[in-house]
Amino acid sequence: MGEVKLFWTWTSPYAQRIVWALKLKGIEYETMFEDLANKSRLLLEYNPVHKKVPVLLHDGAPICESLVILEYVDDKWNTTARLLPDDPLARATTRFWAKFCDDQVLASVFKAFVTQGVEQEKATAYTIEKLDIVEKQLTGDKFFSGETIGFLDLVFGWIAVYLEVVEETSGIKILDKERFPLISAWKERFSHVPVIEETLPDRETLISKYQRMRSYFLSKASAKK
Amino acid sequence: MGEVKLFWTWTSPYAQRIVWALKLKGIEYETMFEDLANKSRLLLEYNPVHKKVPVLLHDGAPICESLVILEYVDDKWNTTARLLPDDPLARATTRFWAKFCDDQVLASVFKAFVTQGVEQEKATAYTIEKLDIVEKQLTGDKFFSGETIGFLDLVFGWIAVYLEVVEETSGIKILDKERFPLISAWKERFSHVPVIEETLPDRETLISKYQRMRSYFLSKASAKK
Incomplete structure (x- = not known):
């Protein structure tokens, strides 16, 4: 499964989607809480373009933008709780x-x-x-x-x-x-x-x-x- | 391959993407030119939400939004000229x-x-x-x-x-x-x-x-x- 970290915050409706997706699929992850008033060095490093949560870090590779992350999670862990239909x-x-x-x-x-x-x-x-x-x-x-x-x-x-x-x-x-x-x-x-x-x-x-x-x-x- | 129609116009950079994708994949399609100053009844019927080109009609089913259409074309006709990488x-x-x-x-x-x-x-x-x-x-x-x-x-x-x-x-x-x-x-x-x-x-x-x-x-x- 590799090392999975999620940079997020409770106030973001975009980030919450990823929490749900990971839970539904039973993927263990480490939570990296972000204070949006004082963003971490890591968040800025992993999402230099938008500087926003959520960022999913999988084995060191950052994935940004919530819809893109949802597709990634479904592409990568496609044996349980399929999110997208097949057709x-x-x-x-x-x-x-x-x-x-x-x-x-x-x-x-x-x-x-x-x-x-x-x-x-x-x-x-x-x-x-x-x-x-x-x-x-x-x-x-x-x-x-x-x-x-x-x-x-x-x-x-x-x-x-x-x-x-x-x-x-x-x-x-x-x-x-x-x-x-x-x-x-x-x-x-x-x-x-x-x-x-x-x-x-x-x-x-x-x-x-x-x-x-x-x-x-x-x-x-x-x-x- | 089914019946493929593309509603588009020369002035749309979004629509042009689909022309390229269909040509690269060698998919035959019928061109339905739209005059954006006087949109056709069919365009409004097939894309009632945005009323915009491009619309791809495949065997009667409309697909809208150029990035969504590109993904569809690549999902559906996935044996030639793959557009998205596999990883x-x-x-x-x-x-x-x-x-x-x-x-x-x-x-x-x-x-x-x-x-x-x-x-x-x-x-x-x-x-x-x-x-x-x-x-x-x-x-x-x-x-x-x-x-x-x-x-x-x-x-x-x-x-x-x-x-x-x-x-x-x-x-x-x-x-x-x-x-x-x-x-x-x-x-x-x-x-x-x-x-x-x-x-x-x-x-x-x-x-x-x-x-x-x-x-x-x-x-x-x-x-x-």
Whole structure:
């Protein structure tokens, strides 16, 4: 299996995906917690381009970008808990929605988190529109691609805990149960999968961290004006 | 092989990647030219989320997003002209740089193309900084990953023709030969691979199309102000 280290932090919805993937596959790894306000020399060395978590270090080789890491984990340890489907078309559909999640949904949730006023309202409305599209993709199956947890469940998994934390700390509402019945039901099922439940970050701790993060981003933005 | 159709247009650096991939693999396909000012009903039906080219239609199933299509083409027709390497780590590195190309380099080239003044200067400087990072990745090998053309060559292939067209139509300079000797040498080699050379769009036609596109974007932006 080799030596596996994961550089990450509780506040990153991107990093959490990798924790879930490694746990699902039963891969032992060493945790390297990062303080994003004071990044380690190693993080900067292993991800010099983006200087971000998560970074997976496997036998000394760094892999960066959460979707790339998920593919790597699935390519490398492909005998247990397959994340991507085998069929090329199903793989393509999975990759399409993973990219949609990051480029459209997560990016605009982040925007709503770091803004206020009209700008925040716009980002919130945009996120809701994009989630409408996701809602239409769900069929009421247990998970995104059927009966077992897979790639897209991990990619959208941040909805299970981070979205509520963003809503609470920035005074917005995105995941309305009546508007999003299928996403809400999926969220419940996903949160109760044992591996996920055991590794979900503590809500209260996240809230206090996100409160500090939001204040920091807002003060940075107002200093710019 | 099934029925393969490609919805695309000459002006799209994303779509051109797929033409190259299909040609390299010797896959016959039907060309469905799109006029982006007047998109076809079929394009909107097959890519309702983004309404963009390229779309690959294989036996009636649409695949969207150029990097996703490239992976699909390589997954599906994996016996000739392999685009991705076999090794999981090399695959991860390839995916990392493909994402970097689209998110960092192409996005900022586009920004420089649709802006002017200080905004354009900033986008140009940003692009150059990002290309500095790409330059450092190249080793002087024939192609991005060695002796044969592969995934990253197709991803960065827009540099071979579209970048010059953007530079000329928007009055900026990005690919300076002295600053980017390795990228410039790669560009020459890449442009002369027979399959690439035969399918490169005509420079003069592109220039007149890009001139009209730039005027359109600039007038839209000034109407907004």
